[in-house]
Each structure stands twice: as structure tokens, then as C-alpha cells.
Amino acid sequence: MPDPTSLYSEKVMEHFRNPRNVGDMENPDGTGHVGNPVCGDIMELYIKVNDNTITDAKFKTFGCGAAIATSSMVTEMVIGKTIEEALEISNRAVAEALGGLPPVKMHCSVLAEEALKLAIDDYLAKREKQDGENE
Amino acid sequence: MIEPCKFLERHGFKVTYLPVDEYGLVDPDSVRKTITDKTILISIMHGNNEIGTIEPIADIGKIARDAGVYFHTDAVQTVGHIPTGVNELGVNLLSMSAHKLYGPKGVGALYIRKGTRLSPLIHGGDQEKGRRASTENVPGIVGLGKAVELAQQEMTEEAERLSFLRDKLITGLQEGIDHSRLNGHPVNRLPNNVNVSIEYVEGESMVLNLDLEGICCSTGSACTSSSLEPSHVLLAINLSHELAHGSLRFSLGKWNTEEDIDKVLNTLPGIISRLRAMSPLVKKP
Numbered sequence: 001m002p003d004p005t006s007l008y009s010e011k012v013m014e015h016f017r018n019p020r021n022v023g024d025m026e027n028p029d030g031t032g033h034v035g036n037p038v039c040g041d042i043m044e045l046y047i048k049v050n051d052n053t054i055t056d057a058k059f060k061t062f063g064c065g066a067a068i069a070t071s072s073m074v075t076e077m078v079i080g081k082t083i084e085e086a087l088e089i090s091n092r093a094v095a096e097a098l099g100g101l102p103p104v105k106m107h108c109s110v111l112a113e114e115a116l117k118l119a120i121d122d123y124l125a126k127r128e129k130q131d132g133e134n135e
Numbered sequence: 136m137i138e139p140c141k142f143l144e145r146h147g148f149k150v151t152y153l154p155v156d157e158y159g160l161v162d163p164d165s166v167r168k169t170i171t172d173k174t175i176l177i178s179i180m181h182g183n184n185e186i187g188t189i190e191p192i193a194d195i196g197k198i199a200r201d202a203g204v205y206f207h208t209d210a211v212q213t214v215g216h217i218p219t220g221v222n223e224l225g226v227n228l229l230s231m232s233a234h235k236l237y238g239p240k241g242v243g244a245l246y247i248r249k250g251t252r253l254s255p256l257i258h259g260g261d262q263e264k265g266r267r268a269s270t271e272n273v274p275g276i277v278g279l280g281k282a283v284e285l286a287q288q289e290m291t292e293e294a295e296r297l298s299f300l301r302d303k304l305i306t307g308l309q310e311g312i313d314h315s316r317l318n319g320h321p322v323n324r325l326p327n328n329v330n331v332s333i334e335y336v337e338g339e340s341m342v343l344n345l346d347l348e349g350i351c352c353s354t355g356s357a358c359t360s361s362s363l364e365p366s367h368v369l370l371a372i373n374l375s376h377e378l379a380h381g382s383l384r385f386s387l388g389k390w391n392t393e394e395d396i397d398k399v400l401n402t403l404p405g406i407i408s409r410l411r412a413m414s415p416l417v418k419k420p
Contacts, residue, residue, distance in 0.1 A: 004339070006393050016343060022413045037416070038378035040337055040357045040365065044415040060415040062355070064339035068413070 005065075009074035012049065012069040020066055021075035025058045030123030032115040041067045041108060045115040047078065049123050054078045054086055057117075066105035070094050070112040083120060136178050136209060137367075149173075158320040159188035159372050163195050170202045176325060177204055181219065181229075182212035185355060185368040185384060186319030187328025189217070196225020205251060211235055211243075212325055215286030217294060227251045233275065236249070237389065238282030242275030297326035297387050300396050304329050304385060307400040312407055317370060329385040330355075330380040332369075333407055335416040341383055344406040351401055355382040 004012055028046035035042040041063035048056040057075035061068050074094050078086045091109035095101045101109055151169050153161055156322065170177075177199050182189045192208050199206035205319055211317045212220050214229075215236030219376035221229055228251060231245040247253060247266075259268035301324070305317055314334035338354025345352055355366030357380060365379035374382075386398065411417050 004342050013343075017347070019413065033415075037375070037380065038379040040376070042415050058411055062335065062414045062416050063337050065339075065343045069341060121252075 001033060007102050007105075008065055008069070009101075011097075011099035012074065012101065015069035015072040015098065016065045019059075019072040021056075021058050021072065021079075022060070023058050024060065028058075028119075029126065030119040030121075032104070032118030032120075032122060034064070034115045035110050035120060037062075038066070041111055043067065043071050043111050043115045045071070045075070045112075045119045047119045047123060052082050054081055054083070057119075063108065063111075064105070066101055066108040067111065069098055070101070070108045071115070073097050074112040074116055078116060083123070086116065086120060089116060136180065138316040140178075153179075155188075157372050158323075159186050159318075159368065160323070161185055161190050161195070161319060162200055163191055166195050167198045167202075170198070170204060170361055174202070174204050176207060178209070178398055180209040180212075181224070182210070182217070182325045182328075183319065183368065184212050184328075185366060186330045186372065187325040188320040189213070189323040189325060191323075191412070192224045192226065199227075200225055212328075215283060215290060216326060219247065219288075221246055231283050233279035236282045238288045239275050239278035241281050242272055244279060293389070294326045297391075300387055300391060300393060301326055301329055303393070304387075304396045304399060305331070307396070308403070311400055311404050316378070318372065318374065327387040330382060332374060332382045334381060335376065335414045336407055336410040337380050340410055341381075341403075341406060342408070344397075345383075345402065348398075348402050348406075350402060352383055352385045354380075354384065357378040 001089065007017070011015065025046035025048065030047045030048040032045040033043070043063070044060045046058045047054050057078050059071040059072040059075050077089055077094065077097060081089075091106070091113040094112050095106060095109040098109075140152070140158060144150050147239040153165050153169060155161055166177060166179070179190050179195055180194060181192050194415040196206055205227045206225065207230070208224060208226050210229050211232045212221050212235060214231040219229065219231075224298075226246075230243060231246075234240040243361065255266050255268060255299065257268045260270075262268055262271055277315065305321075308315060308329075308331050312333060316332050318330040318332055319328065338356030342352060342354050355369045357365045365376060367384055369379035
């Protein structure tokens with residue numbers, strides 16, 4: 001069997017070994033949950049939003065090296081971005097920022113993009129509901 | 136055996152696939168009940184490569200003989216590691232591979248009981264009494280012979296040594312890691328196989344972390360296969376997808392020592408608690 005770490009770029013392995021922004025978040029403004037145990041990858045992404053800007057992001061992931069690295073990278077990429085900018089982040093951008101992913105692992109970057117989109121949707125839905133209550 | 140069976144099905148043969156119990160054992164009685172007057176061949180592997188379960192081949196051999204049906208066993212995992220006497224097992228056919236007993240890669244052998252008629256897969260020359268055309272791989276054959284000779288001398292002692300290491304690893308993992316389970320049979324088991332499932336963590340992430348610590352093992356997780364499907368063996372023993380994804384297989388060999396086992400037992404719990412800390416499957420208390 002080939003060395004399992006040789007599948008991944010240095011950047012993927014670096015994020016896998018030292019994932020950024022791991023953990024739970026108290027009262028997140030938005031939560032995105034994707035994947036299921038059948039496919040083997042589950043990601044949960046939490047965001048804090050202040051004045052239309054994502055000020056913090058955290059994740060929890062059950063999955064392979066690529067799933068952990070893409071979760072870590074996407075949290076790093078969104079912090080400091082406006083909602084509109086964050087919606088522009090594509091799975092390809094996440095994969096490129098990691099120095100590329102093996103073809104069979106590209107779906108992990110798709111999960112990261114979806115988790116982010118769902119977290120933003122959740123935030124926007126909550127805000128709409130709040131705005132409605134305030135009127 | 137699944138792929139050769141599928142190939143035969145494409146050529147009009149009817150194949151019955153027997154279930155296994157939670158340990159991966161085939162019930163000899165289910166073999167007996169499945170035999171019909173059209174049955175021409177029974178094939179059951181001797182030792183499972185993933186979960187280490189040793190099948191009751193001798194019991195099935197008696198059933199096959201009584202029914203007058205050819206019986207084949209895939210003994211790739213067992214030859215040179217545990218006794219595989221063809222008369223004790225009651226098989227007509229037994230296949231093995233040299234590299235599993237430290238012989239050269241690319242050579243194997245098929246034992247054929249006298250009187251068992253086979254048609255060749257490779258046609259042409261009359262090498263090997265017309266059973267397999269093409270020039271013999273002489274260095275490979277000599278290497279296989281030497282590997283078997285050495286295995287015969289060392290087998291009893293080595294099986295005992297590996298079984299001790301195996302059981303130490305199994306017990307240590309079960310005591311050191313909560314929410315873990317042994318896959319495969321606890322007693323009827325290959326001396327060199329340990330397969331466990333660890334809840335809430337995915338296999339590849341454990342394999343990568345262990346590799347970084349100099350420990351090589353494998354997983355039945357879909358994440359290491361191109362099909363994105365977890366191990367069919369683990370699903371067949373009724374593991375949930377989550378547990379199949381969280382499996383680890385350690386294969387022990389000639390050069391493993393007790394220190395290696397201690398190293399795994401000292402390293403893995405820390406890796407698991409780090410991965411569990413980031414797992415959304417671990418529910419907050």
C-alpha cells in the first residue's frame with residue numbers, strides 16, 4: 001500500500017494536522033449541516049455575523065483528511081468576508097487554496113461549500129424572521 | 136470470490152451467496168440446505184482477509200463430500216499461518232499466494248485433488264499437464280516452495296507469538312478506548328489480524344494520523360476507496376455505515392514486536408480523543 005499521506009498536498013496535510021477554528025460556537029448566527037454517516041463525511045459549520053461581516057467561523061467534522069482540511073480552510077477563508085463575498089466562495093477556490101485535492105476527494109470541497117451556503121442561508125432566514133418581528 | 140462469481144453469472148451460471156453471522160461465520164447448515172442436485176461447486180474462504188474470521192471449512196468439507204460436490208477454499212490468508220491440511224479440511228481445491236507467507240509477489244498455487252477435473256483458463260501450450268498454458272515462472276515457483284518450507288518450520292511458534300500480540304492489542308484497544316468494538320470472531324481468528332471499529336471517528340483520518348507516527352494500518356472506510364462505498368465485509372456482519380467507516384485493521388507479521396503493540400496502544404487513544412473533539416457525532420453532554 002502506498003504511503004497514505006502521499007495522496008495529499010503539503011497544505012492539506014498541514015491543515016489536517018493543525019486544523020483552524022475547530023469546535024462548538026455559543027449561539028451561532030448561522031449553522032450549516034451537511035453529509036451523513038452513509039457517505040462517511042459529516043460537516044457542521046457555525047458562523048457569527050456582525051454588520052453583514054462574518055466575524056467568526058467554527059467547524060466540527062467527521063470525515064477523512066480532505067474533509068477535515070477543507071472544513072478548516074473554508075473557515076479561514078470566510079472570516080472577515082461580507083455575506084456577499086462569502087457566497088462567492090466556490091468549492092474550487094477551497095480546493096485551490098489547499099494546493100489541490102485528489103479527484104476522488106473533490107466532493108469534500110463541495111461539502112465545505114455547501115456547509116457554508118447553508119450556514120449563510122440559516123443566518124439570512126433568522127435575520128428575516130427577526131426583522132419581521134421587529135416591524 | 137465475489138468477482139469470479141459475478142463473471143460466472145454473466146456466463147449463465149446461477150450463484151447462491153450465503154449470509155454470515157455477526158462474527159462473519161458461515162453456518163455449515165446453511166450450506167447443507169442450499170445444495171441442490173444442480174450444485175457443482177462450493178467455495179468458502181478459509182480465513183477472511185479483513186476481519187480475520189476463520190471459517191468452519193472442515194465441517195463444510197464433510198457436507199460437500201456427502202453431497203458429492205466439489206469444494207474450493209481460498210486459503211490465501213491461512214497457508215503458512217495455521218494448519219491447512221487438504222485432507223483435514225476436506226477440500227478438492229485450495230488456492231494460495233506466495234507473498235502472504237513472505238514469498239515472492241506474482242506467484243500462487245492451486246491444489247487440485249486427484250480426480251478433480253478442471254478446464255484451463257489459459258489455453259495453448261501443454262505446460263502443467265495442460266492445465267495452464269504458458270511458460271512456468273520458475274523463480275517464482277522456487278520462491279514459493281522455499282517460503283512454504285520456511286513457514287512449515289516456523290508456523291506453530293510464530294502463530295503462538297502472533298496470537299499473543301494480537302490478543303494484547305485487542306484487549307488493550309478495548310480497555311483503552313471507550314465506544315470501540317472488535318470486528319470478526321474473538322477466538323476463531325487469524326493470528327495476525329486485528330480489526331476494530333471506533334465510534335464517532337472516520338477511518339482515513341485515523342490512518343493518516345497513525346502513519347504520521349510511523350504506524351501503518353488500513354481501514355474499511357469508503358474514504359480510502361475509489362467507489363466511496365465502505366467495506367462490504369463490514370456491512371455483511373451488520374455494522375452500521377458509521378462503524379464501517381470507523382474501522383481500523385492492523386496486520387501483524389514476522390517483524391512486529393511487543394514494543395510495536397505498546398506503541399499503538401500508547402498512540403491511538405490520543406489521536407482518537409483529538410478526532411472526537413472535532414466530531415459532530417459526539418453529542419455535547
